Amino acid sequence: MVQLKQSPLPLRNDSFEQQLKLVSVQLEDVLKAILPPPNTRLHEAMAYSVLGGGKRLRAFLTHAAADLFSVPSKTALDVAAAIEFVHAYSLVHDDLPAMDNADMRRNKPSCHKAYGEATAILVGDALIPLAFQTLSALKTSNDVRLELIHELSRVIGSGGLVAGQMIDLNQEGPIVTEEDLLTLQRLKTGVLFGFATEAGAILGHASSSEREALKNFGLLFGRMFQMVDDWLDGCGDEKVTGKPSHQDKDKLTFLTLLGPQALRKKVEETLKEALDVLSPFGEKAAPLKEAAQYACRWGTK
């Protein structure tokens, strides 16, 4: 089994992991406050699917991007919550028997294993409007709220997230080339990372070039994230990743297409590109840079 070597870049991981943990803890409180109280089976299953899991990297990115423009932390966390609702819905539906048929998620039974298939479908169906409800109630200007709603609706719709899942399930023809894989990745995971960072710019009334740069950073982050994820699935340690390895063994992935060495090189190139995109923000962008470096080092433990 090939091991991903230590990244050559200077890292301050203890500090970054502390920051990530802090955002994650704060986000958990925000998610709990927005989620309906678990007084029905549906509400219980929603909480089961949203709370207590995941590294909350998207939330960290939104929070760090918004912080570039001194957006109040709570406002950024509300937007991050909307994104987490969407992310949780996509995982619940992706795990369904008709999709990836995954029994485990985040070290516990997937939603349909715990609550049944009908409830799992409905959990997703309820989390999507909850995301929009959250954005519509944001403490920001009407313009900002509408811009976030409009962008999120595009990103998670039939030209974004859902299109990516269709491609991933081979519903839109075979996936053959690296180009196909890049499109799949961009739609299935990239665009939501792109929105996570772009949302910070929208909240901060950023210039169009700043907004574009942050969106690009998110897209590159997402690409790198997927490449590392593919690597972990083939070469990673189940104890570190928290999910069974080799789930993708019958699929074309960046690992099976490129092999571990070339993939490693691609990840490093993408990391460099992502860091370059942030150069206009100077030192202030350190948390975003550290997030990228962190995402790139998962395989080293």
Add this chain to the structure above:
Amino acid sequence: MVQLKQSPLPLRNDSFEQQLKLVSVQLEDVLKAILPPPNTRLHEAMAYSVLGGGKRLRAFLTHAAADLFSVPSKTALDVAAAIEFVHAYSLVHDDLPAMDNADMRRNKPSCHKAYGEATAILVGDALIPLAFQTLSALKTSNDVRLELIHELSRVIGSGGLVAGQMIDLNQEGPIVTEEDLLTLQRLKTGVLFGFATEAGAILGHASSSEREALKNFGLLFGRMFQMVDDWLDGCGDEKVTGKPSHQDKDKLTFLTLLGPQALRKKVEETLKEALDVLSPFGEKAAPLKEAAQYACRWGTK
């Protein structure tokens, strides 16, 4: 088999049916313009699920309610399109094997029968954000757009539409009393009818009492609609309804709970209540009244 007798109320049905048809034809054009072109399997399945079906009663209600306040027809139809996207998603997901497992819908194979289960789930997942995208792009003030988005997100979320479907699937305990049935009906179908008419009031900057009256009319319309639907399932003619009868034979419905005579009486009482609610609008509300009388007469043909 008990026949629902002709309603005693004065009716102008030819004229109403022409109006309904006109709105339905105009709506079809708006839906086609908003839906993505059918260049992928997903987009094709979305069009399959949205276009060319249904009486478009919700669209008629939105259009007629908005017309009370002289809202431009196109704006009302855009909102009606958003509501139809939500309605179509709910039908596609309700028909899934894990839910009602229905093979036919609107005289053709249900979405999962035509395109497979994964695609059907994703069609629903894509139609929800399309509804919000449509509202976010409306040609109205920011306030109106946000109010519509906020209300729709509430109505179709875990305290509305989705809660209703959970109850309908017996996921929240047994349905025993008329009260249980009324709650189920209100959540599963009522609230979207309530939103259809309330949306007209929101578009028209109506007073809060006008808005409340129109919302109530929609809720009562929805209740009546469900009661007639239950009646049709038990006593209706498949050639008229376009779907197999006795699908609900193992469920508690208004028909099995009350029996045909008492149900008939309830429908008439609800109709009267709905018409009374409209009295502040006088003659201008004639199209809404005719819609209610029409919904109440389906069983007569």
